Structure formats: structure tokens, C-alpha cells
Amino acid sequence: MTGDPVLREAQHAETHAEPSAEDLEKISRMPRTVSPSDLDAAPSVSVGYPNRGLLRFGQRINDQRDLTVKVGSQDSRHGTGELVRVIERAAQEVAFRYPRSRLTVGDLSRPGGGRFRPHVSHQSGRDVDLGFYMLDRRSTPVNEHVFVRLNNKAMGIQWGKLFKFDAARNWALIESLLSHPTTDVQHIFVANAIKRRLIHQAVKEGANPEVLMRARRVITQPRHGAPHRSHFHVRIYCADDDRPMCKDRPPFYSWHQSADQAPAMAALKPNES
Numbered sequence: 001m002t003g004d005p006v007l008r009e010a011q012h013a014e015t016h017a018e019p020s021a022e023d024l025e026k027i028s029r030m031p032r033t034v035s036p037s038d039l040d041a042a043p044s045v046s047v048g049y050p051n052r053g054l055l056r057f058g059q060r061i062n063d064q065r066d067l068t069v070k071v072g073s074q075d076s077r078h079g080t081g082e083l084v085r086v087i088e089r090a091a092q093e094v095a096f097r098y099p100r101s102r103l104t105v106g107d108l109s110r111p112g113g114g115r116f117r118p119h120v121s122h123q124s125g126r127d128v129d130l131g132f133y134m135l136d137r138r139s140t141p142v143n144e145h146v147f148v149r150l151n152n153k154a155m156g157i158q159w160g161k162l163f164k165f166d167a168a169r170n171w172a173l174i175e176s177l178l179s180h181p182t183t184d185v186q187h188i189f190v191a192n193a194i195k196r197r198l199i200h201q202a203v204k205e206g207a208n209p210e211v212l213m214r215a216r217r218v219i220t221q222p223r224h225g226a227p228h229r230s231h232f233h234v235r236i237y238c239a240d241d242d243r244p245m246c247k248d249r250p251p252f253y254s255w256h257q258s259a260d261q262a263p264a265m266a267a268l269k270p271n272e273s
């Protein structure tokens with residue numbers, strides 16, 4: 001047993017999925033700060049690390065006109081308020097540019113967070129798996145709410161049908177995720193073959209250079225574990241008002257300035273890809 005309250009709480013979460021009355025009491029007494037740029041601060045609290053943490057007062061993401069939670073993820077659709085807003089805004093922006101688009105949302109966290117097999121992370125309400133926007137064999141946009149595993153040509157077969165990666169709509173998604181005014185994305189894990197197509201699309205469209213630079217750095221194929229050929233795994237940084245209970249590990253990018261980071265910690269490189 002450790003003296004670190006965050007670790008202790010995470011260990012508690014591993015044995016009991018539900019937060020105790022004492023935990024909830026403690027969290028309800030935490031001082032809440034509201035920054036002027038985000039007047040409606042989310043009441044949710046992400047506790048600990050994405051792979052050892054909990055979620056308090058999580059928000060449920062609901063199906064709406066431009067997003068659908070896929071079959072299999074209905075009981076794991078809780079995130080911090082910030083994560084839910086980032087996802088909803090991205091789905092709306094893609095649908096605004098490409099009418100009738102519907103984002104496929106996979107797992108977020110369980111209602112109280114905590115361990116969630118088979119994932120390693122997804123514990124503290126700051127991770128989400130998002131399906132790709134797809135084209136059919138005739139390159140017509142489709143909305144099938146399933147994760148399709150894609151090959152190096154960004155094509156895959158599901159239910160006997162051929163699906164192709166829709167670079168335009170997926171870049172619109174990434175562009176929205178990486179340009180949220182108050183919430184910063186730390187990671188977008190996806191296979192390198194997919195990343196190449198996104199960057200190519202961004203360059204072709206003459207994307208905003210700042211957003212393009214962020215995309216080149218934030219999007220990576222994980223060096224360990226699954227290469228992510230069927231979905232994007234997106235993680236956001238801790239919200240300022242969830243610290244110090246909420247914990248981030250590097251990388252801390254230069255454009256992500258927050259309360260507890262010394263400038264010296266800025267711009268650590270995650271890896272080359």
C-alpha cells in the first residue's frame with residue numbers, strides 16, 4: 001500500500017468498481033475553479049492516470065443526429081464533460097461540412113471509470129475509440145457503425161462488403177479534434193498507413209499550418225500493443241480544474257499550456273513516425 005492518495009484511490013477502484021461514499025464526499029468538497037475561457041466548467045473529475053484511474057461525475061454520451069455509439073459500447077460511454085464535448089463538436093463539424101455524416105463512437109470509460117478489460121487505459125474518462133468514416137466500393141460515403149480493420153491500402157472487408165478509408169471526412173474529424181478552443185488532445189493512436197493518408201489529405205486541402213503541425217506530432221502508431229487499424233484512439237489532457245487529482249504523463253506539447261507545467265517540460269517528442 002502506498003501513501004499516494006491517487007494511487008490508493010486507483011487501487012480502491014480496482015477492487016470495487018463503484019466509488020465509496022467517502023470518495024464522493026471528498027470530491028464534492030474539492031474546490032472548483034472556472035476559467036474565463038470556459039464558463040461552463042464540466043462537473044466531471046478525471047482521477048489518476050488513464051491506465052490507473054477513475055471517473056467521478058462522468059457524463060454519458062448519447063446518440064444524436066451526427067453520432068452513434070456502436071453496438072458493444074453502450075455500457076462504456078462515460079467520459080469527462082470535456083471529452084464528451086470534444087467528440088460532439090467534432091461530429092457536428094464533420095456533419096456540417098459533409099452532410100448526413102454520422103461518427104461511430106466506440107468505448108469511452110465505464111460509468112465510474114476504473115479497470116476496463118481488454119483495454120489498458122480508458123479508466124479515467126479521457127480516452128475514446130472513434131471509428132473511421134468510410135466509403136463504399138464506389139467511393140460513396142457510408143455510415144456503418146462498426147470498426148473495420150483496414151490493410152496498408154486503407155481498405156477492409158466487413159459483412160462481405162468492401163470499405164475504404166474516407167480521407168476527407170476523417171481529416172475533417174482530426175482537424176476539429178486538434179483545434180478545440182479549450183481542450184487539448186494528447187494522443188491520436190492509429191496505424192502509420194492511415195496517418196499518411198490523413199497528412200496527405202491535409203496538405204492537399206491546404207490545412208492550417210498549426211493544425212497540420214499538431215497532427216504530425218499527435219498522431220502516432222503505438223510502438224507497443226495494437227497498431228490501431230480499425231479505429232482512432234483519442235486521449236485528451238487533464239482539464240485544468242481536475243488537477244491535481246488528474247494526472248498526465250508526457251508528452252507535453254508546446255501548444256498545451258496548463259497550470260502545473262514548467263515551460264521546460266514543453267515539447268517533448270513522443271516518437272518519430
Ligand SMILES: [Zn+2]
Pocket residue numbers: 119122127128129233234
Ligand atoms: Zn482505445
